[in-house]
Amino acid sequence: MGEFEFLAKLRERLPPDGPQVKLGSGDDAAVTAPAGATATSVDAIVEGVHFRRGEAELRTVGRKALATALSDLAAMGAEAGEAYVVLGAPADLGEEDFLALLDGMLELAAETGTTIAGGDVTRAPALTLAVTVVGHAAAADAFVTRAGAQPGDLLVLTGEIGAAAAGRLLLEHPALAAELPESTARELRRRQLDPMPRLRTGLALAGSGATAMIDLSDGLAADAGHLARAGGVALQIQADSLPLAAGVAEVAAAAGRDPIELAVAGGEDYELLAALPPDRLVPASDASGEAGEAKLTPIGEVVVGEGVEIRLPRGGQLKAAGFDHFAGPERGSQPEARERRGG
Incomplete structure (x- = not known):
């Protein structure tokens, strides 16, 4: 399956965009209109470093790729918003493999209220998933950082x-x-x-x-x-x-x-x-x-x-x-x- 076929199948599977997404997957860039403040994080998992194909279903690998990125938003006290996914695919990754990865991410996205608003796909020597996530809060000072612990806490x-x-x-x-x-x-x-x-x-x-x-x-x-x-x-x-x-x-x-x-x-x-x-x-x-x-x-x-x-x-x-x-x-x-x- 080629890049454009994959992207077409991806868009077929995407649910409706969340309320803050005004233009989602399919154009040159996503357009969002969030209220309040946003927090952004990126995480990547790489075959041979974070997982081995054969240890888990690829659906589960897709879930984990999104989960590890969303965990950073959890640590900020952010509400999940949008995710942007880059898939690096080795030559032996077939159509069913593509779709299993996608279905895993979509499954967790639905469970967490996350909109997959865009991304990219490219050839890579090892299966790689890089996920950028955007979380939301009413104001910037509503986020919790690593830096605020006080003696006595x-x-x-x-x-x-x-x-x-x-x-x-x-x-x-x-x-x-x-x-x-x-x-x-x-x-x-x-x-x-x-x-x-x-x-x-x-x-x-x-x-x-x-x-x-x-x-x-x-x-x-x-x-x-x-x-x-x-x-x-x-x-x-x-x-x-x-x-x-x-x-x-x-x-x-x-x-x-x-x-x-x-x-x-x-x-x-x-x-x-x-x-x-x-x-x-x-x-x-x-x-x-x-x-x-x-x-x-x-x-x-x-x-x-x-x-x-x-x-x-x-x-x-x-x-x-x-x-x-x-x-x-x-x-x-x-x-x-x-x-x-x-x-």
Whole structure:
């Protein structure tokens, strides 16, 4: 299938444009007329770096490409708006493959209220999906950045962590699932391959007074460090407060890994880490509950200083590196810090 055939089939599948899109796919550029402020982010996934064909259906790959970009909007407390998709297709990608990728993106777009308003397709040596997303808020100061955490704020985490890292280990080493119920192993693999952006929860946290927020793409250890540096503060995290997903401890034990280290270094959970004034914890928990995506767990606090401390129950601190796309073998002390295929 050629480029123009693909674009024609894409337009056939696109639902009606959202209310802020005045001219969508099919012209030289999309035209939007948003009210208020916009936040824009871009994310890319590349075959051989973030996924392997054969590990997941291409429909799921399409979903993940959009999900990882939308997760950045969730971390800003933005409402999803438009997405623009660039597909780099290798020569062996057939028509059914094209359509499966597209259907996956359209499926998640419908679930999240996102309009796919345009994009491009080109030949590439490896399957690549780059997605630009635009989110909306009533005003620019309604967005939550990484930089606002204050000493005395509580740190809260949405959902559970470690599932994506454990799922990656199961995909690479299926024998590690021997002691797990099949339903648990399946859920861990799903969390690696098909994450869900916490858009409603991000809106709830923003509306409840969150002072800073970030999504967990590179791992709690690394992303907490980003939050600390941006705010000029230190973060103290209690390891025994971390909500680990079911099956993480068993997979870690089978792999000879510490479960907390796996959970904080592995990345790709796409949960949200937020800072909140203490008097906003109950309203934020209530609002997050109403959002219906994930519960909030307090895991630590913001203090004066710099850096991140992950404190162990018996004393001492856990040293764990997050994911860095450009770290060589000499950087990053954990295998997942060097080899994880997550962005």
